[in-house]
Amino acid sequence: QVHLQESGPRxxxxxxxxxxxxSVSGDSVGSYYWNWIRQPPGKGLEWIAYxxxxxxxxxxxxxxxxxxxxxxxxxxxxxxxxxxxxAADTALYYCARSLxxxxxxxxxxxxxxxxxxxxS
Amino acid sequence: YELxxxxxxxxxxxxxxxxTCSGNKLGDRYTCWYQQKSGQSPVLVIYExxxxxxxxxxxxxxxxxxxxxxxxxxxxxxxxEADYFCQAWxxxxxxxxxxxxxxxx
Numbered sequence: 001q002v003h004l005q006e007s008g009p010r011x012x013x014x015x016x017x018x019x020x021x022x023s024v025s026g027d028s029v030g031s032y033y034w035n036w037i038r039q040p041p042g043k044g045l046e047w048i049a050y051x052x053x054x055x056x057x058x059x060x061x062x063x064x065x066x067x068x069x070x071x072x073x074x075x076x077x078x079x080x081x082x083x084x085x086x087a088a089d090t091a092l093y094y095c096a097r098s099l100x101x102x103x104x105x106x107x108x109x110x111x112x113x114x115x116x117x118x119x120s
Numbered sequence: 121y122e123l124x125x126x127x128x129x130x131x132x133x134x135x136x137x138x139x140t141c142s143g144n145k146l147g148d149r150y151t152c153w154y155q156q157k158s159g160q161s162p163v164l165v166i167y168e169x170x171x172x173x174x175x176x177x178x179x180x181x182x183x184x185x186x187x188x189x190x191x192x193x194x195x196x197x198x199x200x201e202a203d204y205f206c207q208a209w210x211x212x213x214x215x216x217x218x219x220x221x222x223x224x225x
Contacts, residue, residue, distance in 0.1 A: 037214075044205065044216055045154075045205055045207075045219070046216065047213070047215075047216065058212055061213065094161060094162075100168075102209070102212075103149050103150055103209045104150050104168055106167040106207070107152075108164050108167075108173065110161040110162055112161055113161055
């Protein structure tokens with residue numbers, strides 16, 4: 001059974017860069033698509049980006065200018081960088097695996113989430 | 121593209137709960153549903169409109185037609201109390217509904 005675990009700083013200052021890593025066990029990041037999804041406190045879910053092992057990426061248009069997703073197959077990890085953060089980026093950040101392809105894909109496994117607060 | 125869900129739905133234990141998700145021609149694309157209990161990560165309960173992952177009770181079912189997808193919970197139990205989110209794809213991007221809080225009382 002796949003297990004995902006987010007890690008990284010939980011407090012980021014405004015205008016700086018948020019960086020998170022998702023460590024995957026029980027599966028290889030060489031297969032499937034790997035995603036970042038966030039949830040502001042008390043609010044709904046927002047998909048951020050996905051990456052495939054080949055390096056193929058796709059980003060939420062609303063965040064695309066500030067987001068980079070990358071993958072390290074040798075370490076079985078993938079990462080998120082979100083630059084120029086503001087208080088509006090305070091959220092629980094989840095990494096998740098998606099199965100299926102294209103319009104049929106869905107998120108079948110999620111990490112426990114990492115609460116990142118943007119504050120000075 | 122937007123997916124619209126009612127903010128809240130209430131149901132009595134043992135009754136049937138229906139949670140809707142509306143979007144333009146939503147029936148032409150696949151809808152998934154996630155359950156999120158308080159303080160926990162989301163869990164997939166329905167994918168491809170009406171398919172149930174392994175381990176999800178049979179009381180969870182899904183349907184989709186026209187502009188609306190529906191998650192139905194038959195014989196609702198108190199442990200089904202949670203937030204439920206629908207999800208679909210718009211072009212190559214993921215869209216989530218705003219979520220529905222299901223109260224079982």
